[in-house]
Amino acid sequence: MTTDGPTPATGAATLPEPGRHLTSPTTRAALRIQHQLLFAAREFLRGRGFTELLPPIIGPVTDPGSRGSKQVDIDFYGHRYKLMTSAILYKQASLLAFDKIFCIAPNVRLEPLETAGTNRHLAEFHQLDVEVAGATRDDVVQLVEELVAHIVGSAVRELLKEFAELGRDTDAFAELLKGSFGRMRHAEAVAELQGLGHPQSPDAELDWAGEALLSARRDRPFFVTDYPKGSRGFYDRENPEDPGLLRNFDLIAAEGFGELCSGSQRTNDYAEIITRMRETGENPQKYRWYLDLVREGVPASAGFGIGVERLTRYVAGLDAVWQASAFPKLAGVVSP
Numbered sequence: 001m002t003t004d005g006p007t008p009a010t011g012a013a014t015l016p017e018p019g020r021h022l023t024s025p026t027t028r029a030a031l032r033i034q035h036q037l038l039f040a041a042r043e044f045l046r047g048r049g050f051t052e053l054l055p056p057i058i059g060p061v062t063d064p065g066s067r068g069s070k071q072v073d074i075d076f077y078g079h080r081y082k083l084m085t086s087a088i089l090y091k092q093a094s095l096l097a098f099d100k101i102f103c104i105a106p107n108v109r110l111e112p113l114e115t116a117g118t119n120r121h122l123a124e125f126h127q128l129d130v131e132v133a134g135a136t137r138d139d140v141v142q143l144v145e146e147l148v149a150h151i152v153g154s155a156v157r158e159l160l161k162e163f164a165e166l167g168r169d170t171d172a173f174a175e176l177l178k179g180s181f182g183r184m185r186h187a188e189a190v191a192e193l194q195g196l197g198h199p200q201s202p203d204a205e206l207d208w209a210g211e212a213l214l215s216a217r218r219d220r221p222f223f224v225t226d227y228p229k230g231s232r233g234f235y236d237r238e239n240p241e242d243p244g245l246l247r248n249f250d251l252i253a254a255e256g257f258g259e260l261c262s263g264s265q266r267t268n269d270y271a272e273i274i275t276r277m278r279e280t281g282e283n284p285q286k287y288r289w290y291l292d293l294v295r296e297g298v299p300a301s302a303g304f305g306i307g308v309e310r311l312t313r314y315v316a317g318l319d320a321v322w323q324a325s326a327f328p329k330l331a332g333v334v335s336p
Contacts, residue, residue: 015328018336022326029162030324033155034312038104040154041128044147051098055087055105055129061286063088064233069109083108086305088235089290091131092266095299099133104308111331118208119320120258122309124329130263131303137237137247137265140302141223144251144261148221148306149179152315168317172255175220181251182222189214189224205231206250208258216256225249234276236264251306257314263304270295 021027042052060079062071063086072083087105094101105127115121130147132140156163156170156177163170184192186206193200193210200210205227214222226245229238236246248264267273273294277284284291312324322328327336 015322015330015333015335018327021328025165026318026323027326029165030312030316030318031326032162033159033316034308034324036155036158037151037311037315038128038308040151041102041147043154044150045102045130048100048143050100050102050130053094053098053101053103055084055090055103057084057106058082059084059090060289061089062086064280064282069111072108072110085109087127087129088233088303088305089287091129091303092235092268092298092301093290093293095131095133095301096293099299100131102128102130105129105305113332116331116333120208120310120313121331122321122325122329123331125310125321125325126308127305128308128311129303129305131301133299133301135265135302137225137249137263137302140263140265140304141225141249144223144263144304144306145179145181148181148251148260148311149177153177155315163316166316166318168315172219172317173315176254178220181220182218184222184224185226186224186228186245187226203228203230206259211250211252211258212256215252215254215258218254221251221253221260223249223251230279232264234273234280234282235266237267238272247302249304251304253310253314255314257310259307260310260314261304261306263302265302266300268294268298268300 058074058076058081060081062082062084071085074081074083085107087103107127108124111121111123152173156173189206190200190202193213196213198210198213200206206224227248229244229246232246232248236248239245239247246264250259251261252258253260274284309321309324313321318324322330329335
């Protein structure tokens with residue numbers, strides 16, 4: 001792995017000056033890899049009949065499930081609006097126009113200050129978001145597998161010089177490029193972590209340290225599925241055949257890089273969504289525009305979001321996710 005300038009992992013949450021960062025060979029090689037990943041993703045998805053949409057940046061509400069980060073309020077002509085933390089609600093709504101959509105969505109989350117030292121969190125980042133009408137969780141898990149294998153393979157074929165500049169051994173992707181990732185249920189992940197002495201709660205999402213532990217023990221990406229109800233947002237569908245578990249998943253990279261992607265089969269049942277909102281402490285009135293659409297009828301669907309900078313960090317073999325952003329924003333660090 002390579003680095004230019006001080007990183008939060010060394011103790012000081014600082015970033016290099018913009019001019020030094022943008023002219024760094026590491027930055028330029030990483031951003032060329034990122035460009036190729038996005039080029040190949042568009043190529044793959046358009047070839048599968050997906051339509052690319054431009055997502056909103058502000059709205060009356062945004063995704064409430066963001067692991068302890070804070071939402072950003074703005075004044076929109078006297079109304080309290082939010083900067084998007086995720087495009088999830090708009091992805092579901094967009095299926096009224098097209099059956100298969102994707103977008104490259106900007107997101108802002110005011111992460112807790114301690115995340116400035118994790119090397120895997122940004123306050124401003126992008127997601128490759130995908131949603132498919134009529135799909136199941138297993139359908140989109142397979143789509144993620146094929147998409148990631150395609151785009152990483154494209155980068156490896158086209159950018160050998162950049163990988164060499166970064167010192168990234170592309171043999172690390174040998175298992176990934178076969179297109180078959182590992183799978184484990186959340187309960188299995190919890191059991192493995194507890195067996196390693198890590199105090200992972202069976203009722204919560206895997207914590208960052210737990211993700212890294214599991215990730216470091218594997219040589220290919222793997223899915224963690226079937227998170228417990230209450231650990232995720234109100235839009236994840238509960239499994240009627242296994243009550244208390246959700247039809248959702250995370251994709252976790254190998255080599256200790258941690259989570260890259262989250263997704264699920266969505267619920268589109270109005271009464272179920274209202275119940276789930278109340279269970280998670282959300283006020284349904286805040287989501288009136290979304291609930292009106294659900295009541296009128298939005299398609300059942302499944303989808304996912306891949307963190308663009310996190311994926312770039314993994315593929316490029318970078319020390320920190322801020323190296324995969326031209327203008328990085330870390331929690332609590334004043335920067336351009």
